[in-house]
Amino acid sequence: MEKLAFERPIIQRINAGLPSKHGISRKLEPISHIDEVPIKSLMDEYGSPLFILSESTIRKTYKEAYRAFSSRYPNVQFAWSYKTNYLNAVCNVFHQEGSWAEVVSGFEYDKAIANGVPGELIIFNGPDKSREDLKKAINNGSLIHIDHFDELYDIIHISKEIKERPKVAIRVNMDVGVYPKWDRFGFNFENGEAWDALNRIMGSKNLDLIGLHTHIGTYMMTTEAYRVAASKLAHLAVSLERKHGHVIQYIDLGGGFASKNTLRGAYYPGTDTAPSFDDFAEAITTALMNSEIKPSHLPMLILETGRALIDEAGYLAGTVLANKRLSDGRRATIIDAGVNLLFTAFWYEHEIRPIEPISEQTEDTIIYGPLCMNIDVVRSNITFPLLKKGDHYVIRRVGAYNNTQWLQFINMRPNIVMLDVDGKTHLIRKAETLETINNQEVTPEHLRSFNL
Amino acid sequence: MVKFNCSSKSAITSFKVMLKIRKNIAISDSGFVFDPMSGESFSLNPIGLEIIQLIKNGNNFKEITKVILDKYQVDEETLDRYFYDFISTLKQFNLLESTSHG
Numbered sequence: 034m035e036k037l038a039f040e041r042p043i044i045q046r047i048n049a050g051l052p053s054k055h056g057i058s059r060k061l062e063p064i065s066h067i068d069e070v071p072i073k074s075l076m077d078e079y080g081s082p083l084f085i086l087s088e089s090t091i092r093k094t095y096k097e098a099y100r101a102f103s104s105r106y107p108n109v110q111f112a113w114s115y116k117t118n119y120l121n122a123v124c125n126v127f128h129q130e131g132s133w134a135e136v137v138s139g140f141e142y143d144k145a146i147a148n149g150v151p152g153e154l155i156i157f158n159g160p161d162k163s164r165e166d167l168k169k170a171i172n173n174g175s176l177i178h179i180d181h182f183d184e185l186y187d188i189i190h191i192s193k194e195i196k197e198r199p200k201v202a203i204r205v206n207m208d209v210g211v212y213p214k215w216d217r218f219g220f221n222f223e224n225g226e227a228w229d230a231l232n233r234i235m236g237s238k239n240l241d242l243i244g245l246h247t248h249i250g251t252y253m254m255t256t257e258a259y260r261v262a263a264s265k266l267a268h269l270a271v272s273l274e275r276k277h278g279h280v281i282q283y284i285d286l287g288g289g290f291a292s293k294n295t296l297r298g299a300y301y302p303g304t305d306t307a308p309s310f311d312d313f314a315e316a317i318t319t320a321l322m323n324s325e326i327k328p329s330h331l332p333m334l335i336l337e338t339g340r341a342l343i344d345e346a347g348y349l350a351g352t353v354l355a356n357k358r359l360s361d362g363r364r365a366t367i368i369d370a371g372v373n374l375l376f377t378a379f380w381y382e383h384e385i386r387p388i389e390p391i392s393e394q395t396e397d398t399i400i401y402g403p404l405c406m407n408i409d410v411v412r413s414n415i416t417f418p419l420l421k422k423g424d425h426y427v428i429r430r431v432g433a434y435n436n437t438q439w440l441q442f443i444n445m446r447p448n449i450v451m452l453d454v455d456g457k458t459h460l461i462r463k464a465e466t467l468e469t470i471n472n473q474e475v476t477p478e479h480l481r482s483f484n485l
Numbered sequence: 486m487v488k489f490n491c492s493s494k495s496a497i498t499s500f501k502v503m504l505k506i507r508k509n510i511a512i513s514d515s516g517f518v519f520d521p522m523s524g525e526s527f528s529l530n531p532i533g534l535e536i537i538q539l540i541k542n543g544n545n546f547k548e549i550t551k552v553i554l555d556k557y558q559v560d561e562e563t564l565d566r567y568f569y570d571f572i573s574t575l576k577q578f579n580l581l582e583s584t585s586h587g
């Protein structure tokens with residue numbers, strides 16, 4: 034007798050029509066293509082897991098942000114935050130769009146120079162600038178944002194040695210109504226430290242004070258904090274003009290706009306809660322225009338937006354390694370990318386989708402990475418379709434901080450490709466090999482051999 | 486934080502264990518399942534329904550496997566995996582009597 038076609042046995046809880054906590058359908062539609070390129074074909078060629086960046090998404094997002102600000106304010110400049118993603122291809126897309134560079138270390142500074150960014154268009158932030166870094170930056174006419182008094186005095190000394198006038202701004206920290214306060218960096222506004230630092234700079238005669246900077250935090254979901262920050266910097270600018278007759282050239286409000294990722298534990302998805310570029314722009318530009326700064330002296334507005342400009346353009350695609358049941362019966366799916374590659378899984382409930390159409394059935398699932406550690410959880414609880422070994426997934430919005438904070442732990446870091454605006458694929462960072470890693474090691478002569 | 490449970494295969498599919506659907510669970514011929522204790526309802530696909538009925542009629546794992554293998558185009562390993570997963574889901578939905586090892 035002819036046997037019948039088999040289908041896996043399935044039982045499903047009936048909650049059809051009942052919305053999930055997000056009020057949206059639980060069914061996860063597959064994402065099979067990025068910019069019309071099949072994800073599967075990319076993995077066939079470049080391996081799994083694979084980071085995929087969309088150049089057109091980067092450009093579209095940048096243009097959207099630039100439009101939001103430049104349609105409200107006469108003089109707007111973005112500076113690409115290198116730490117957010119310093120792959121040269123990514124940086125250069127932003128530079129082509131008109132972004133300057135924002136760096137926080139000698140390494141990032143050199144990377145920007147090597148990319149061809151003119152020294153005077155590099156903003157040098159952060160608490161870690163060596164004397165050598167400072168000299169180089171001063172000689173190149175870069176914009177040095179002073180973080181603390183020790184650095185201020187270093188700069189004053191160097192400027193006397195090398196007879197160049199450093200171009201400086203100070204970083205200001207302040208209470209913007211968001212807690213915990215980011216008061217580790219820069220000079221405090223409320224206790225008068227920032228004003229004190231500005232007066233010392235004005236008094237030194239050797240430095241050109243050209244700007245005021247703040248970076249109030251990251252993944253900010255409130256535009257009000259930016260209104261407060263812009264007002265406080267405007268207040269300092271007005272005070273400088275009043276007391277010293279000095280007009281600053283720019284106000285830099287740093288980065289921090291939330292991307293559309295969902296924070297761990299958040300009730301609503303980030304796609305619903307993140308303010309738009311227009312919302313942030315409205316708060317910031319209104320505060321500056323309504324301040325006491327004279328209209329003829331309105332400074333350039335600089336933004337160092339990181340995650341909100343790049344998160345959306347990044348994808349991490351890969352393969353399911355196995356499924357198992359935990360002791361409490363819950364389903365666990367193990368994938369080939371863990372927190373080593375997806376550092377942001379510590380903060381975000383990343384959106385993960387199958388790339389092929391699969392069964393309608395879903396189950397509450399934990400998604401683990403391949404590392405032999407308990408912390409390697411990509412999603413701790415997701416209603417997920419029953420992918421089997423060898424099926425493929427794609428994780429969305431991974432463009433920010435992963436390609437800079439990833440770890441070479443247990444395994445090597447994979448290829449990164451960029452899809453250009455014509456859908457052509459470019460390998461922009463090669464997968465590491467055993468050789469890459471071993472090249473950096475030096476084994477002492479007496480440890481080169483052994484008998485087992 | 487949840488720990489890996491490395492000995493993933495439990496006693497469910499061991500031949501000796503009798504699987505039992507909880508007493509008051511209602512199962513219709515169309516594959517609709519209702520648990521009066523929790524008020525929850527479930528739906529089965531045809532093979533799921535067939536397996537549940539085999540369990541209800543007192544068949545053990547080995548007997549059920551034989552019935553399915555004889556009737557459908559499926560190899561033993563694939564069936565074994567799906568069967569195991571199906572039973573785990575039943576357990577998770579609290580539809581099985583807690584079994585004792587015998």
Ligand SMILES: Cc1ncc(COP(=O)(O)O)c(C=O)c1O
Binds near residue numbers: 250
């Ligand atoms: C000084 C400075 N500017 C810009 C950024 C970019 O921030 P985000 O990615 O939150 O926009 C950071 C990030 O920490 C920063 O420290």
